[in-house]
Amino acid sequence: MQIAIVLFDRFTALDAVGPYEILSRAPGAETVFVAERTGPVRNDSGSLSLVADRTLDDVPVPDLVIVPGGPGQSAQMENETLLGWLRNADATSTWTTSVCTGSLLLAAAGLLKGRRGTSHWLALETLKDYGVEPTGERVVIDGKYVTAAGVSSGIDMGLTLLGRIAGDRHAQSVQLLTEYDPQPPYDAGSPEKAPADMVEEWRAKSRFILR
């Protein structure tokens, strides 16, 4: 099973590395980071670089596609090199997936039309512009399309998908080995749970440029 994780300038690191850490542990998985060009790709804050080892052209028929999000997503929404690759890869993929605003890229490629999906909570409504029905769930599976909510939700997506791919016991082993027994010190991880004024503050000054 070949897993392709797409990188682009100003992606969010945990969007990519969360599902990577889980799904790269699937039996027989070959995981490759891909981008338009090989070499280091800078994240949203500019202080982290992940290396793309292969170009998009090098990896035309991955079994599993993972598209992270991040502020850099907006600059890719009309990038036909990337969107065309997503359409072609999707034509033969077993699973096509996203984390955070990565779902807007799948949507812009036309892959989620008429489907249920999710995204970062600040970007949910934008899915509608592409004919996608947003849901408040953390991980949404609609056919072979799996979308996750913001940033850290890619870990939950990874485990959910690993269970489908390799069985519950393998997924549980990976959960045990990555010691994924979350104990956040606060309970503010969703707009329903965070203080209302905090949610409004971020809606007002959203760093996401969504179109």
Add this chain to the structure above:
Amino acid sequence: MQIAIVLFDRFTALDAVGPYEILSRAPGAETVFVAERTGPVRNDSGSLSLVADRTLDDVPVPDLVIVPGGPGQSAQMENETLLGWLRNADATSTWTTSVCTGSLLLAAAGLLKGRRGTSHWLALETLKDYGVEPTGERVVIDGKYVTAAGVSSGIDMGLTLLGRIAGDRHAQSVQLLTEYDPQPPYDAGSPEKAPADMVEEWRAKSRFILR
């Protein structure tokens, strides 16, 4: 505040990127990935490279040190270049921290002697060899030393520490923006919760070479 995240060959990616994604969002933080040499550093599975932008020598007095773990930790246990840097950095740091078997590197440098600490559940007992009292907690704070359990626990450590550094409200904002509202599809994330035969299986074939 300067944050230094230490990279070494065969580190575990999420150990580093989990706390990175949280703590790099502290107000005024400058986060740098450091290693003996600049350039790409390969992770445990070999399919991911994070770039070290600075050498250890370039970053002598960070305010916050983060040491990830991973199978590559064992090859560093007598690396005096790294251990000496850790001792020097610790002499002036505000916080000295680790994720997973990164605590064994802090222990090997002599920094945790007589303190409480934690590590990956498969490595907990090894802490005793260095005069460290292992605990079953996910995040352990003893003075300025903060150690986290395996892999994904670095996210919880990051949020806990961010609260101390920047206040509860800022930490909650970061939790909201990273949508850290974990919903694992299984409940097997610790040796107490996973099936007993699975725990025994991994104890028997532990991939960690601990000394």
